[in-house]
Amino acid sequence: MLVRPRRNRLSPQMRGLVRETSLSPDRFIYPMFVQEGEAQRTPISSMPGQARLSVDLLVETAAQAFALGVPGVALFPALSDDLKDPRGTESTNSQGLLQRAVRALKAALPSLLVITDVALDPYSSDGHDGVLLDGRIDNDITVPILAQMAVAQARAGADIVAPSDMMDGRVGAIRSALDAAGFNQVGICAYCVKYASAFYGPFREALDSAPRGGDKKTYQMDPANVREALREVRLDEAEGADWLMVKPGLPYADVLRHVRDLTALPVASYQVSGEYAMLKAAAQNGWLDYDKSILETLLCLRRAGADIIFTYAAIEAAKLLA
Ligand code: PBG
Numbered sequence: 001m002l003v004r005p006r007r008n009r010l011s012p013q014m015r016g017l018v019r020e021t022s023l024s025p026d027r028f029i030y031p032m033f034v035q036e037g038e039a040q041r042t043p044i045s046s047m048p049g050q051a052r053l054s055v056d057l058l059v060e061t062a063a064q065a066f067a068l069g070v071p072g073v074a075l076f077p078a079l080s081d082d083l084k085d086p087r088g089t090e091s092t093n094s095q096g097l098l099q100r101a102v103r104a105l106k107a108a109l110p111s112l113l114v115i116t117d118v119a120l121d122p123y124s125s126d127g128h129d130g131v132l133l134d135g136r137i138d139n140d141i142t143v144p145i146l147a148q149m150a151v152a153q154a155r156a157g158a159d160i161v162a163p164s165d166m167m168d169g170r171v172g173a174i175r176s177a178l179d180a181a182g183f184n185q186v187g188i189c190a191y192c193v194k195y196a197s198a199f200y201g202p203f204r205e206a207l208d209s210a211p212r213g214g215d216k217k218t219y220q221m222d223p224a225n226v227r228e229a230l231r232e233v234r235l236d237e238a239e240g241a242d243w244l245m246v247k248p249g250l251p252y253a254d255v256l257r258h259v260r261d262l263t264a265l266p267v268a269s270y271q272v273s274g275e276y277a278m279l280k281a282a283a284q285n286g287w288l289d290y291d292k293s294i295l296e297t298l299l300c301l302r303r304a305g306a307d308i309i310f311t312y313a314a315i316e317a318a319k320l321l322a
Pocket of ligand 1: 164
């Protein structure tokens, strides 16, 4: 007798019944770039369809995402050079761009989850996630700044703060600072396993936040390593993270699976700017069907173990899934 796995694939109905993984917008977070001004939309050339938005348009676009079933957004501010300094002082300004954007979003859309990025790079004149001192990134000078930044974001109304800096000990320091300031309901999405990846290129164009010297390899992880990721997972869990993230997405699907199997916490995957750019570029050349391939990548991330997916395609995919 021939064993026939194809019987379970005979019709859409049959395939639906045996499908192991589902994809729905309620798992998406939409990363957005915010800039100064009013009615301003500055397209990002390496990310077709994405733009830096002034606060008014940010609110409009977030409302569109929310109406399509996307529960949250992740915010990244694009600052002019005159606001950047070596210690990222602007990051704790209660009237700063990011804090104003958070307040506007929460006022217009109280149920939208607003996730803010905790790292120095958008605010740093050196373009690094930590403080550069004598040619090195100083971990212990950076951590208290990150903790203050997180509190400033919580005060503006952030639901979840997301340290993406990869300094040692920052999750615990942020948790303590949030609790001490009365924000014990504000969660932490730890960019726990973040690799030093070439796939962040378009993002750095969007924010003009590329390192002005050197690279990020002394704090972001070596793409060759996975045991090291498991070590980061244990630390961030112990320090009080609510979600753990693996970043980038698809090239690190194996890491995602390892992390999913190790922790009881929700695991997020970040489908980063370069992954989005690759699909858009191929589609613009007529080499790939964008709609089909973007949904496939998102499904694959879910299958690999992602509970939550940060994706620039959140709105497009939500429309396709509607
Ligand atoms: C920086 C940060 C980066 C991204 C999110 N937060 C870039 C970097 O580490 O240089 C990348 C996201 C993307 O490429 O979409 N703290």
